[in-house]
Amino acid sequence: MKVIYNTLFKRTSTYAVAIIASAFFFERAIDVTSVAIFEGINKGKLWKDIKGKYE
């Protein structure tokens, strides 16, 4: 914990960078997992599942 505080949270400059970087990864993680859950629930019903038949 002390290492994280000293390297990231202590100075405003590194703190801002840490917030922006973690926001990016958090957003990607939430996006990717929610899409994966949605497509898992609806397997076979979505356009991406049936478009192979028409191309």
Next chain:
Amino acid sequence: MAATLRRFHGLRLLKSAPALSLQQAKNLSSAGSWASGNKKLIGALGAITGGVGALIYALEQSVQASGGEVHSPAQPWSHRGLFDALDHQSVRRGYEVYKQVCSACHSMQYIAYRNLVGVTHTEAEAKAEAEQITVKDGPDDTGNYYTRPGKLSDYFPSPYPNEEAARAANNGAYPPDLSYIVSARKGGEDYIFSLLTGYHDAPAGVVLREGQYFNPYFPGGAISMAQVLYNEVIEYEDGTPPTQSQLAKDVATFLKWTSEPEHDDRKQLLIKVIGILGFLTVISYYIKRHKWSSLKSRKIVFVPKEK
């Protein structure tokens, strides 16, 4: 009342908090400084809000009890659940039904061929569908209007040029535009399905005028649209047996999509929202415990002044 609460919650809810922490909570509340008029105003606002809510609920209930029409039963739609997407194969079949049956009388002026791309058709297929219609366009360089085959950006063609023409061709009844019909009718897709499959002979005592048919799901019972869906009235390109209920189910699913094109995105977003709000709830709870820890564990000691 207290006895019932006690049965549900045991002692936890009713246990009186220590006098000290009650005092602290009172110190942190901003309601202590309110004038008596303010308190009355807030109380009245709360009572009005609750009363209006209860009134709307009561009216909604009583409306369902009035009228002679049959209420459409809830069907087990594959898109009914909180996270369930539309069945796009069904939407595609529903488009076939709309194109070959419904579009003879009903317009769908808010849906364009480009909307089909990536939902029910590939881009090439949607272009081919659009090219089957002719669109009046212009003026060209010499100021004349001309017709051309449809493009992806064209909207579905209307069977009649205007409402008067539609009424004149249909015994005075106007076939409604179907773009948002599922959102526009009580019961939504259940109503569409029940209406399309619910035709039968009028019972004794019901008088129908020329060009009217009996449908118990239609308000009033007398509908100017004849039954259009029968077994094998069209043929599906994917080989699904075109029974009447299959046709009705597919076209109702298609109309659900035209009414709510954002349906799938919305349900996908719900998963995302639950994820983010769940995360934020955990953090808020932790921060609350963290900030209150010093308040809850502090002790106030009275030290009398020494003389």
